[in-house]
Amino acid sequence: MSSDARSNDASTFLVALKAIVGERYVLTDAVDTALFLTDHRGRYHGKALAVVRPASTDEVAKLVKACAEAGIAIVPQGGNTGLCGGATPLEPRPTVVLRLDRMNRIRAVSPAEETITVEAGCILADIQGAAAKEGLLFPLSLGAEGSCQIGGNISTNAGGIAVLRYGNMRQLVLGLEVVLADGTVLDGLRRLRKDNAGYDLKQLFIGAEGTLGVVTAATLKLFPAIRSRAITMMQLDSVEDALTLFARARAVFGERISSFEIIGSSYMDFVLRYVPGTVMPFAQKSPWYLLIEAGDSQLDAPLAAAMEGFLADAFEAGLISDATIASSLAQEEAIWKLRHGVTGEFKLAGKTMSHDTSVPVAEQPAFVTRVEEGVLKAYPDANVMMVGHIGDGNIHVVVLFPHERFAGSEDFEAASDAIDVIIDDVAMELGGSITAEHGVGTTYRKRLARTKNPAELVVMRQIKAMLDPENRMNPGKLFLPDTAA
Amino acid sequence: MSSDARSNDASTFLVALKAIVGERYVLTDAVDTALFLTDHRGRYHGKALAVVRPASTDEVAKLVKACAEAGIAIVPQGGNTGLCGGATPLEPRPTVVLRLDRMNRIRAVSPAEETITVEAGCILADIQGAAAKEGLLFPLSLGAEGSCQIGGNISTNAGGIAVLRYGNMRQLVLGLEVVLADGTVLDGLRRLRKDNAGYDLKQLFIGAEGTLGVVTAATLKLFPAIRSRAITMMQLDSVEDALTLFARARAVFGERISSFEIIGSSYMDFVLRYVPGTVMPFAQKSPWYLLIEAGDSQLDAPLAAAMEGFLADAFEAGLISDATIASSLAQEEAIWKLRHGVTGEFKLAGKTMSHDTSVPVAEQPAFVTRVEEGVLKAYPDANVMMVGHIGDGNIHVVVLFPHERFAGSEDFEAASDAIDVIIDDVAMELGGSITAEHGVGTTYRKRLARTKNPAELVVMRQIKAMLDPENRMNPGKLFLPDTAA
DSSP states (O other): OHHHHHHHHHHHHHHHHHHHHGGEEEEEEHHHHGGEEEEEOOOOBOSEEEEOOOOOHHHHHHHHHHHHHHOOOEEEHHHSSSSSSSSSSSSSSSSEEOOOOOOOOOOEETTTEEEEEEETBBBBHHHHHHHHHEEOOOOOOTTTTOBBBHHHHTTTTOOOHHHHHHOHHHHEEEEEEEEOOSSSSEEOOOOOOOOOOSSOTTHHHHTSTSOOOOOEEEEEEEEEEOEEEEEEEEEEHHHHHHHHHHHHHHHHHGGGGGEEEEEHHHHHHHHHSSSTOOOOOOOSSSEEEEEEEESSSSSTSSHHHHHHHHHHHHHOOOOOOOEEEOOOOHHHHHHTTTTOOOHHHHHHEEEEOOBBOOOEEEEEHHHHHHHHHHHHHTTOOOOOEEEEEEGGEEEEEEEEGEEEEEEEHHHHHHHHHHHHHHHHHHHHHOOOBBBSOOTTTTTTTHHHHHSSOOHHHHHHHHHHHHHOTOOBBBTSSSSOOGOOO | OOHHHHHHHHHHHHHHHHHOGGGGGGOOOOHHHHGBBOTTSSSOOOOOSSSEEEEEHHHHHHHHHHHHHTTOOEESSSSSSSSSSSSSSSSSEEEEEETTTTTOOOOETTTTTTTTEETTTOOOOHHHHHHHHTTTTOBBOOTTTOOOOOHHHHHHHHTTTHHHHOHHHHHHHEEEEEOOOTOOEEEEEEOSOOOSSOOOOOHTTTTSSSSHHHHHHHHEEOOOOOOOOEEEEEEEHHHHHHHHHHHHHHHHHHHEEEEEEEEHHHHHHHHHSSTTTTTSSSSSSSSSEEEEEEEEEEEEOSSHHHHHHHHHHHHHHTTTEEEEESHHHHHHHHHHTTTTTOHHEEEHHOOOEEEBBEEOOGGHHHHHHHHHHHHHHTTTOEEHHHEGGGGGGGGEEEEEEEEGSSHHHHHHHHHHHHHHHHHHHHHTTTOBSSSSSSOOTTTTTHHHHHHHOOHHHHHHHHHHHHHTTOOBTTTSSOOOGGGOO
16 A cells, blocks of 8 residues: 555544544644653653543444554553553554543442442542542542542452452452444443343453553442541561461451551662652661551441550560551651652652562561562672562562663663563562562563463453454553564 | 264273272272262252262362263262252263362462361261361351362352351362363362462363363462351341341441341241251241351450441341340250251242342342232242342242142243242343352253343353363353253
8 A cells, every 4th residue: 555545544534523522622732642652651652643532432333443443452441551551552553542531520429329420531530539528438549549540440350558458459440441442332231239140251350451442431330438547657677477466456456457568778869859749757767667557437446455465565575676657647647658650750769660460468578588589690780679468479579770780771671581581480489470560561562471371461462362363452562563463 | 983882982981991990999889879860959860871979189180181082071079058959960862970079189288378178979968177276267158068069169159158257169269170071180279369360260160160171270269267156037127127227236246247237037937947947936927037147257256246346236226026146056046046057948838939039138128028928929828938048149049839839840940930039030121140159050040041141141151162172071061952052
């Protein structure tokens, strides 16, 4: 085909899209699309025929059908806050970015049912807010909650800081509306707590990163609001001690613990240096810091007293060396600030390689020791920082090098790959996962292909081929190009 | 093929099976197999070449491979306690029943991780017991727990009396080991709380009723044991009031409520008459009875006091007319006995038609009213009994007729079908499901085909064709024969 014919085809196609969503919602100018063609970390820069912004499920269905007829690929995009390049159009083929941001209606909230039905483009914080207005809680909480969208949270099976108590995104979805690759609307938007009428199709699309269809709406579980809270940070010597404290905390607080987070010494140093407004709450340093949040739906539940007792026992047992309990909202926020998202600040500090590994909870001491040893043996000048959700077995390893450490990006990529292998091998030996909550996207494809067991990869490819036989739904994600359907 | 050749083939095949599991574990005599060829309710009577009892995943894989090579169908069977004929071989083709009962090893319990890894044939009560020995709780609980097997619980996504707090079976599975139709072992037996490395394949097999593969082992979530408890039963006038009480109870007790169960007047009468040892705890009758169980992992949590306050407020608001709080284990059991499984006793009372509908929680008043009106309009002599998990939106409707009501089984089936349509239509209009927790099996196939939305049925059939292209895994279940893959 001549390039003229191709551009004619493309312009006919764009006219069709404009007829569906209206001219102003088909963006083609670089100045309008730039933000949506680059990933959150600024690592990937893509290309698309257009960024299209539908306002309804019906429009999405029509757009997807038009793309199916024209053989155009689709990259669904929510808040574009993902960390793995899962929403950037990177394949060398005609592609449309489907931004769901205009589908931001909260369709219904039912306090009696503790459910909320939302469109895919709703911002997570807005959903939290709508629940709070009814005296209820939507528990998903993560760094990007002010801008990430629920469709993206669902498509990446988002985790965050309350997984221990409430599960990850998958556990919070009751019903799902999805547009399939051919434009069929799969209406599974049920508000049911129990439904065994056939295969649970929604599970296919949760965590599928847009490779099997476009999530357009969901019915989510709500929970009683938390009315009493105790937040504490303590200093301790080892991950083993952290696990002992975890068992003790579960015995005292049961399911009231929503967060059980660990921070390694060098990560704490990094935060104190680079994140404005952070203050060390202790007189001295220690190898590890632990943050516990416990909450109760009852007003005036005696959590602070229980926490004091818990800490006194921990001192006595020699498990911790110092501790602080927040006694005001400001103090709670100050403690959380030491733990919360610092992705942006990494760039100031140097060249970083971030990981999102999970291992079985009890294997974390081995994981931490072996990863640190392995990386330092290969790269003695690395700063191996650790921070994570120790209650979930999900420790993020961030390896930091000085800005000038690598001659060029090839050197950096080679080192990054080598460190991936070191960390992934430890994770696999311990029965872990290379990606606990971030997903695979573009960044982790090679590592997934190397570590996933072959029988599982075969079934994954079968599913992809079944629901997206032309490989047009977010192509090139999850699977390496040469292994895709 | 002559019948001699066929029987030769069959005997060669049986020799192959015996070589895998040992002669004594390939049952072919009617006296040995009868129990396993009839369903729990005695409604279905099947036929099989053999009932085979493997002892390991490796043996299951070899058996399934042998069946694949010989073109033999497989019906996996756990405790055979299902209520929908999902584990009975009913297709007119050579079939093997795969009983998992010898695979009853608890492979590992980790208190530190709050996980347990079990083989498919473990009896539910044994898993509960193994957790309790470590001071932990495995929360799945249902009438048949003394004999049902966890593989069956997983394959039917079992519900029960603690779904409100802990979710159904699906929410309790961390990892799954499955043997696929060609004998491939899909080893997803991970002990991870978070794992976003690709599609979550285990979800396909949970609730698939053995139609996509054989579940051989699972890693399950455990929870802190319940150390304080309050159980109460109250009398009330309406389902609306029950929902008001539900909202109030959630506000007072939050997630501490594990069971919120409703019993209709005629069901209560039935229980008191037919279930030995049951005693009415109130002086008078009332239209509805509500059972609430709240639990706390803390010892001496002031639940009884809170329950007394809750009941006092409910009296004052005119929501209940009488109430009793259990003050001993015996009283707790006496209250639960009024609610618990009476499947066997139905046969004494007459001809029954049981349903397992769910609707959105807030739609239950409409559901109850419209079902009762609809059934009584068509069958004025019916006794419409209701009992269920009102906190989950799952009300079991049991329609009872005198023994002599129908001239023959055809009459009974015709009435049963007509009543299904009445109830299912109400459920569909309210956004419900025809089977909340029992599954589809054989019994509910026709109703599923009639009520499930066509787009979802298409994807269900695609999944079946993808994982079981020869339709050998529990064929004839879920899908009506002429619509199966």
